[in-house]
Amino acid sequence: MDSTDPYAKELQIACLTVQRATLLTKKLLEAVDKGSFDKSDDTPVTIADFAAQALIIAAIHRAFPDDEFVGEESSTALRSDPDLLERTWELVSSTRLADVDSEALLSSPSTKEEMLDIIDLGAQGNSSKQGRAWVLDPVDGTATFIQGQQYAVCLSLVENGRQRLGVLGCPNMNLKTGRLDENIVDRDGYGYQVFALAGQGAFLRKMGTGGLLPFHKIEPKAQITDPKDLDFVDCVSATSSNRDMHARLASHLGAPWPASTDLWAAQLRYIAIAVGGCNIMVKIPRKASYRSKIWDHAGGMLIAEELGCTVSDLAGNPVDCSLGRTLAGCYGMIVAPSSIHGKLVEAVKQIL
Incomplete structure (x- = not known):
């Protein structure tokens, strides 16, 4: 630095x-x-x-x-x-x-x-x-x-x-x-x-x-291409996420499930990707109207990006941090190594 x-x-x-x-x-x-x-x-x-x-x-x-x-x-x-x-x-x-x-x-x-x-x-x-x-x-x-x-x-x-x-x-x-x-x-x-x-x-x-x-x-994340190498971090207790759809996504991809790491705090899930062995976080909301607060993701997203991950909404669009106090333009989220991120976007489109 x-x-x-x-x-x-x-x-x-x-x-x-x-x-x-x-x-x-x-x-x-x-x-x-x-x-x-x-x-x-x-x-x-x-x-x-x-x-x-x-x-x-x-x-x-x-x-x-x-x-x-x-x-x-x-x-x-x-x-x-x-x-x-x-x-x-x-x-x-x-x-x-x-x-x-x-x-x-x-x-x-x-x-x-x-x-x-x-x-x-x-x-x-x-x-x-x-x-x-x-x-x-x-x-x-x-x-x-x-x-x-x-x-x-x-x-x-x-x-x-x-x-x-x-x-x-x-x-x-x-x-x-x-x-x-x-x-x-x-x-x-x-x-x-x-x-x-x-x-x-x-x-x-x-x-x-x-x-x-x-x-x-911190060493960058390995740029994987095989879904079998995906290692999810998720939250069993989260009320805003649709974990049934998360499980369906993993099954569709042939990726390991359930998630190996379970953490309540949203920002800690970025830390799990950075230093805790995980390499993917997906958030499929239960409600179409759901939008995250910016303070639950700003900073953590940058850490993931600096380690070779792509952070996007479920459609693959970049997350816009200029829309006030929420990530207003961001429906759901995919955080994964850039090498496999596109495959995840396509899989989400198919299961949705």
Whole structure:
């Protein structure tokens, strides 16, 4: 990776702020495990979403004040619930990187009101064909996060509708088995960060509590042509996907099924393709009207593309990231090595 790349500063700040946000989420998980919170519902998850979004946008906004943000959360719930606001503020105001020089490159809200306004920058933003927008999902995988399983903190820069960089922090990711598993988690460390820079490849590093640790380049995916070499990642619990059609597609192709890897968080499925042994993800929606949120895919798509995969809708069309807060022009999705992607598009057309 070239340090003189025009997006080198953006990548450094993005990697640092994602690492800091993952520390925040881990801190909350430890508190929940110790019974520090009174409620057993999803309130801690909500706090993590709000707090991580506030820390990420605060850092990026200081470094690049003219950029827009597209985030999932708004401050409405915090403004109407003083207890929730106080818990979120405590988490935001107490989370810092241990390395002073790295922390100095970032920024944090200085007051509760500033925190609320920063969160709303994400709620108000859109990605478009003109300008730059940072797309973020502060906690992708709500249900598995609260269970202490796999989740991701996601950030991507989209410029003029094109992904320029993507950073995914996976605090519980454990690579000892070579497969991602919801229940095989990193209990001793801080997981991994997977990131990509357009045109330069995808990279992997361990995460820590201070400055950024060394990284290495991820090897591109094998360019397979035989459907028997397909290795699916899917989600048994997903309510928006038609898994019966996924099974039918695999059978039509003569590909192995069921999927070897099952992950709830959408962005983690891209990570499974990058470093978890899988090489294909297909999403055939249950409803014709279904469209994905942009923060569930931006960044992860770039990582897959930088490793030699083609990402498209079910008809084989490129995914357009310039249509606001959703992938409005994208019905379903196919992510697979470019060498076999066309065969998958044709197979989907036949079974549909």
